[in-house]
Amino acid sequence: MFRRMLVLLDAGLVGRRVVPWVRRLLVPVHGDVRLLVVLPPGRTVTAGSRTLIYADQGEDAARDAVGVALAVVAAQLRDDGLAASSEVRFGDPGVEALEVAQAWGAEAIALVDVPAHGARRWLTRSVADEIVQKSPFPVLVARASGQRAA
Amino acid sequence: MRIKMLMRCTSGTVEARESLAAASMRLASDSGGCLVVTDGGRLAGVLTPADARAAGPSTVPSLAVHEWPAFTSRLTVADAMRRDPVVVPPDATPGDAAHAMRTRGHRAAVVVDGSEVVGVVTTTDLLGTLVQRLERATPPRLLAASTSRRCRSRTALDLALGIARRHRATLTLLHVMRGLSLRVAEGLPSGVDADVQRWRLAEVRAALIRRVPPEDRSVVRVEVRAGDVVEGVLNGAATTGAELIVMGGRPGASLVRETMRRAPCPVLAA
Numbered sequence: 001m002f003r004r005m006l007v008l009l010d011a012g013l014v015g016r017r018v019v020p021w022v023r024r025l026l027v028p029v030h031g032d033v034r035l036l037v038v039l040p041p042g043r044t045v046t047a048g049s050r051t052l053i054y055a056d057q058g059e060d061a062a063r064d065a066v067g068v069a070l071a072v073v074a075a076q077l078r079d080d081g082l083a084a085s086s087e088v089r090f091g092d093p094g095v096e097a098l099e100v101a102q103a104w105g106a107e108a109i110a111l112v113d114v115p116a117h118g119a120r121r122w123l124t125r126s127v128a129d130e131i132v133q134k135s136p137f138p139v140l141v142a143r144a145s146g147q148r149a150a
Numbered sequence: 151m152r153i154k155m156l157m158r159c160t161s162g163t164v165e166a167r168e169s170l171a172a173a174s175m176r177l178a179s180d181s182g183g184c185l186v187v188t189d190g191g192r193l194a195g196v197l198t199p200a201d202a203r204a205a206g207p208s209t210v211p212s213l214a215v216h217e218w219p220a221f222t223s224r225l226t227v228a229d230a231m232r233r234d235p236v237v238v239p240p241d242a243t244p245g246d247a248a249h250a251m252r253t254r255g256h257r258a259a260v261v262v263d264g265s266e267v268v269g270v271v272t273t274t275d276l277l278g279t280l281v282q283r284l285e286r287a288t289p290p291r292l293l294a295a296s297t298s299r300r301c302r303s304r305t306a307l308d309l310a311l312g313i314a315r316r317h318r319a320t321l322t323l324l325h326v327m328r329g330l331s332l333r334v335a336e337g338l339p340s341g342v343d344a345d346v347q348r349w350r351l352a353e354v355r356a357a358l359i360r361r362v363p364p365e366d367r368s369v370v371r372v373e374v375r376a377g378d379v380v381e382g383v384l385n386g387a388a389t390t391g392a393e394l395i396v397m398g399g400r401p402g403a404s405l406v407r408e409t410m411r412r413a414p415c416p417v418l419a420a
Contacts, residue, residue, distance in 0.1 A: 001312040021416055028316055076155050113410060129407055132419050138309060142416035
């Protein structure tokens, strides 16, 4: 049975829908939760020959913005007796999530499957599919909508 | 749990003399569903969508559609808002806030830290906390769906049994197997195919029961169905009222993916 769970969230924290389930599964064993948000890598913005924002500046700003929302979720989990920490990374969500899970020693991964719409649905692969396929741990998948909450 | 963990950030502030129609439009686009009303910088009230609707024209009387804007444009936020709002500090408990709101018949409370408005909390937020507490007090209903007798399905069953023990949950072990292939069924004498199918179901059922430790058998129900696997799992989840499906299977298999997409509750893929 697992007691260390990695929770993969998105920038808009739609993935928060899975948190009540994580709480419900881990509170009885005083589990350990790592909240992870993976954002697209920052890009340097230039206007002509002038650089307006460097990639690292953009990443720092994005990290700060998401960090505030993550801190609230982590505080709520701590309030329920769980050990909670958070991390913001940049890159491919599937790859980064599996890397963090391995490095941190996660025993399960939780995430919300946010389906793509239109042509993207056929052209891209969902992060949930990728993680379920590659993960050596159990993966808890909730849907973004149309599903009962915990 | 404290209100500061539960509150929404102030989604908007509106002046009491502003038009109600404009405020209603802001409410419609605001997921917070509540505006803090100020009058000259002082906290004067709160405005919820229900308050705005109650102050507007009734949909029943004989006002023509073109008369509605003329009527509503004369209304201000002050005409609709709840004066003297419920004010709670960030360290109040949800119980304190719910008690104050219920006593005074308000649908929202303003969270004030010193003299600064830091957030709002609505009945919906408090209801969410209540639901969480109620569900924590109730053991969850689990459905362990097994689609094959291979190693992954066994892992899923063990995982489901572990969760059920830990949470004192009720667990249904469901195995959905495809029917006999047409080629096999056609080669059998009439009526024998049904007997073979019944025998297969009974054999799988007995195997599943053997997998459940004797001490857990009182809380575990075993069910074996024949037919389409995904439909079988989804029907099983619906009929047992499952709150979590634990499912084994080849990683990334279409059965698992399809179940994840259509399940009425979260799926734990093992």
